[in-house]
Amino acid sequence: GDSVTQMEGPVTLSEEAFLTINCTYTATGYPSLFWYVQYPGEGLQLLLKATKADDKGSNKGFEATYRKETTSFHLEKGSVQVSDSAVYFCALSDRYGNNRLAFGKGNQVVVIP
C-alpha cells in the first residue's frame, strides 16, 4: 500500500539556521502530499500541501515541492526560530482509499537559541 518515509532521527539546529526534512513516498497514482506539525501537547496542524506534480506548498516561511520524478516532498525553511520546535509529519492522501492519510514517522525538530 501507499507509504511515506521520513529521514531518521531528531533534528537539532541553531536559531536562523536552514532546515531541511526529507520525505519520500510510494503510492499508486498521484496522491496529494501534506506536511503537518505537532507542537508539544497539541494536535496536528496542517502546515502546507501540494496536490499535483511540481506544485509548491508554502506557509509561515516553510516550503515543499511535489517532485514526481523523485517521489519526494522535502520540507525547507530558510531561517528557523525557537518557536518552530515541534514534530513534523509528512503525509499522503490515498485517493483510492477514501483519502485516508498515510503518515511518516515524524521528525522532532529542536531549535536552540
Next chain:
Amino acid sequence: DSGVTQTPKHLITATGQRVTLRCSPRSGDLSVYWYQQSLDQGLQFLIQYYNGEERAKGNILERFSAQQFPDLHSELNLSSLELGDSALYFCASREGRDTDTQYFGPGTRLTVL
C-alpha cells in the same frame, strides 16, 4: 483552532474496561476519520465515516468500533482494553467531496493501567 472538537482530553482506565471517545467535526464537514498515535506504531488510520456510513477501514482491531450520528458527531468505542491500547486518538474531518485536506482535533490521550 481547527474547529474539530474531541472529548475527553485525557482518559485513564484499567485493563478489560470499555471507553467511548467523542468527536465533533467542523461545521459542514461530512467525513470523519479516526487515527491512533502510539510510540511504536506512529500515526495509523483506523476508520472513516461519511454522512453516517462507514466508508473505509484501516488497522482497526475487532475490539474497536465506531459510528457517526445524524448530527455528524462520531464516537469511537474501545472495549476489552489492553495496556497496548494506550495512545493518542485523533479524529479529523475533511472539507468536502472535492478536496482532500483533513483538519485534526486536539486528540484524546488514553492511558490503560
